[in-house]
Amino acid sequence: xxxxxxxxVEIGAFKGRVTGWLIEAAQMRPDRPVVAxxxxxxxxxxxxxxxxxxxxxxxxxxxxxxYADSRELGRTWSKPIIFLWIDGSHEYDDVRQDIDxxxxxxxxxxxxxxxxxxxxxxxxxxRALAEWEAASGAxxxxxxxxxxxxxxxxx
Ligand SMILES: C[S@@+](CC[C@H](N)C(=O)[O-])C[C@H]1O[C@@H](n2cnc3c(N)ncnc32)[C@H](O)[C@@H]1O
Numbered sequence: 001x002x003x004x005x006x007x008x009v010e011i012g013a014f015k016g017r018v019t020g021w022l023i024e025a026a027q028m029r030p031d032r033p034v035v036a037x038x039x040x041x042x043x044x045x046x047x048x049x050x051x052x053x054x055x056x057x058x059x060x061x062x063x064x065x066x067y068a069d070s071r072e073l074g075r076t077w078s079k080p081i082i083f084l085w086i087d088g089s090h091e092y093d094d095v096r097q098d099i100d101x102x103x104x105x106x107x108x109x110x111x112x113x114x115x116x117x118x119x120x121x122x123x124x125x126x127r128a129l130a131e132w133e134a135a136s137g138a139x140x141x142x143x144x145x146x147x148x149x150x151x152x153x154x155x
Pocket of ligand 1: 011012017043045068070088090
């Protein structure tokens with residue numbers, strides 16, 4: 001379990017499938033952390049996303065929606081993060097930017113999950129992640145679940 005004292009942050013919401021699960025997980029915790037969802041919905045998914053948010057009552061249960069590009073928002077992000085779910089742009093430079101901008105805000109013992117980062121389907125994501133993993137001494141890989149790589153901040 002992630003520690004308390006920060007937000008759960010989702011980069012790349014698409015139609016809100018994982019967003020809903022993140023709210024379910026947040027609601028099971030005593031501290032009920034905010035879930036921040038970041039996506040400009042440039043792929044035309046905003047209506048479907050908003051339908052998911054309305055159907056599941058996500059706004060009333062702690063969802064904060066940022067209709068924003070993570071590369072932009074990441075430059076000024078300042079809140080502590082207890083769990084970071086990265087599934088936005090899968091381009092190498094963009095993944096590096098998401099990592100560089102958001103991981104410094106992950107609290108000690110906090111968790112990061114990278115979707116589409118194993119299995120060979122998205123080599124850009126895998127390369128960006130591998131470089132970061134090799135260079136950063138602050139995180140430990142704790143699981144690889146199908147195409148999701150999970151890390152815990154240890155320093
Ligand atoms: C693979 S989908 C996410 C799927 C979602 N996690 C799910 O499981 O249903 C990628 C999403 O990232 C978003 N995206 C792409 N570039 C982005 C960026 N720079 N910042 C934030 N979101 C971005 C897209 O709009 C798209 O909705």
